[in-house]
Amino acid sequence: MNCEAIHCLETETVRFAIYPDGFDGPRIMAHIADDALRTLFGASNDEISLLDACEAHFDVIEPKALERYSASPRSAVTLAIGDFSQAIPLAELACT
Secondary structure: OOOOEEEEHHHOEEEEEEOOOOOOOOOEEEEEEHHHHHHHHOOOOOHHHHHHHHHHOHHHHHHHHHHHHHHOOOOOEEEOHHHHOOOOOHHHHHHO
16 A cells, blocks of 8 residues: 655654545544654654655554554544554564
């Protein structure tokens, strides 16, 4: 799936689109914290690196966002480091 994302400097997040019902359904905006992208996915502090990390790891990020949205569709979806503790092995975290 494509990663439609922009960096939001004021909130220190990357905003991206998810499609819970496929592309024919609603487009939901979700966020992932910059520090999660840096700590877990190796991004540096610049906008391009943050967007690249989101896109490169969208196969891990998107399911977490969809899970969060499904659990509470009326709440904002903002992912942080703790949301990925089960998705990424601890040994891999130590390498980033």
